[in-house]
Amino acid sequence: MWSFLLAFIPRAIVQGIPLLYGCTGEIITEKSGNLNLGIPGVMYVGAISGVIGSFVYENGTSRMNPFLAIAIPMFCCLLGSLLMGLLYCFLTVTLRANQNVTGLAMTTFGVGFGNFFGGSLIKLVDSDVPSIALSATSSYFSKSLPFAEKLGWFGKLFLSYGFLAYLGVAIALAASYFLNRTRKGLHLRAVGENPNTADAAGINVSRYKYAATCVGCMIAGLGGLYYVMDYACGVWSNNAFGDRGWLSIALVIFTIWRPNVSVLASFLFGGLYILYLYIPTGMEHMEYQELYKMIPYVVTLVVLVVTSMRSKRENQPPASLGLPYFREER
């Protein structure tokens, strides 16, 4: 049992980190009253931007500088997801478009963008490899502490991850502190609950919405980068990222808009995501594996229903979530 857990938990955590990034980003976004359904697209764009950056760098230099090898993909990823965030804000905040529709369009666009560049980038170099493999860059990203292996189970459970995993946890905790303990966080929550009141109190609603959504998108984009660079060992394959973006949006409700809860929740979901690999099916009945893959979605659905059944006041979404704000509207 112990050895099983020792093998299972690190894999669950690795699966959970992209969800954690997406979830934290979406919580910050939703706290400003923007329901960004474009997060799956943003994560694709973040991932592919990072891939493009490191691809250009890896093919451009002969000797790689470890600092640049990490900084360039990070910068490209943040830039790509920031642009997506700005696009979403421009459409929903400045032009007051419907948030659901804008988000879905962003997802269509973002997933297409990722798959298009992921598929065509390889044609730029005249090589025979079927997909982009950025193993050099990936090795920098997935480097864990050198003494982790010597520490036995402790090292394996807590220290065996690349730095982005720790960054994700740190960002989630920082976001929790920011939202609940700082004045700016209070203002942000006010914007999400009731933009009219916030506006009357002298808070610049548009600026807060822009800032929260863009920062949220950048955090979510890092989740995509983590997936490609660390989890997938730098190999981009189309549609491999799958539906993790949608799951992280569902996680937001599961965690009741609390970034600190999202750390454990996303590890739990990471575990559910790979649980099917550990349920014995036998060779003749591989089809049941497809049914077990349903588990995370069924659990999400059950959680959604249960949280809505016990509708406490403190567990409600931000009151103006999904609604555009127009000062002159009554």
Place this chain on the structure above:
Amino acid sequence: MSNAMKKEKKREPRFHIVKRESLVWYKAMSIRVIAILLALVVCGIITTITTGINPLNVYESMVAGAFGSTRKTWITFQNTSILLLISLALTPAFKMKFWNIGGEGQVLIGGLASAVCMIYLEGKVPNAVMILCMIIASIGAGMIWGLIPALFKAKWNTNETLSTLMMNYIATQLVAFFVILEEVPKGSGKIGIINQNSNSGWLPQLFGSKYLLAIVVAVIITLFMAIYLRYSKHGYEINVVGESENTARYVGIKVEKVIIRTMMLSGAICGLAGLLLVGGINHTITTTIAGGEGFTAVLVSWMSKFNPFTMIISSLLIVFMERGAGEISTNFGLNHSYSDILTGIILFFIIGCEFFISYQLQYCKKTEKSGKEEA
């Protein structure tokens, strides 16, 4: 950016935004047309950059991709009618502000139901009975898939966007399960053409054309939906619930009942689309048979302002873009996701242009007063 904002704060804003009362329909239409044209120009420029072909050739090959031959034209219309059907299915739900993004799953489960009928009833019942079973099964399956989130929503106000989304994945896994269960040959991971020799359960061809059935069904459902939404009591109730649930309760409409009934209708039509896809068009089932159209349909329905007749044009536009971009990507060896990018760009323009229909910018004249205040 923050610098520019600070500067603007000191100065009097150059314009401010006013909500329009209403816009004459031809003006609203021309704004949309301009937006679509602008989007096409942007798409052309991007295609020229990525492929290096003459922009005029871009449009030429797009038209060729959608309407280049009789067969291509038929397929374009057939795809349009499937997209139209799904959009129509989602519309009554959207009208009552129920964000059903589970069209994908409802189509899949409808398709799965008819595939199950086709496989298990082959040779046991006459063809007509089998087709009847398929119709009932797929519409019923879609209905159930719409009913489940609706029940949660009506009873506990569960977030419908996410619950319908999760239902999509559950449907996908069910299909994946079934595909492996019935794969032909074993180990191939796909079902292949069902009943290739007996053709039993294949929906009949209308007037000798295999493309016509979907189109005819779409036309019938369009008319039905237009009448249902505008002239029936149900349609009126949907409208009231969408505008204000409290008003609906006040006038004695049972909101829960309306939600459940409307979602069942929504799911049923999606199931019908699944039936057409499996029984009429593809004669097989895969997890990607709905091809993301459940999501595209949300956008089609919304950008047509929930008007069934406008949806015909919108879905034709989207399918035209998809097939046109597909042609470009085949001709120039680009990745097939290229059409998603172009569709995305068009959607952004259409979403953006709605602003200019419902709001207007008024330029402020520089007043004496503000000048004095600054001094």
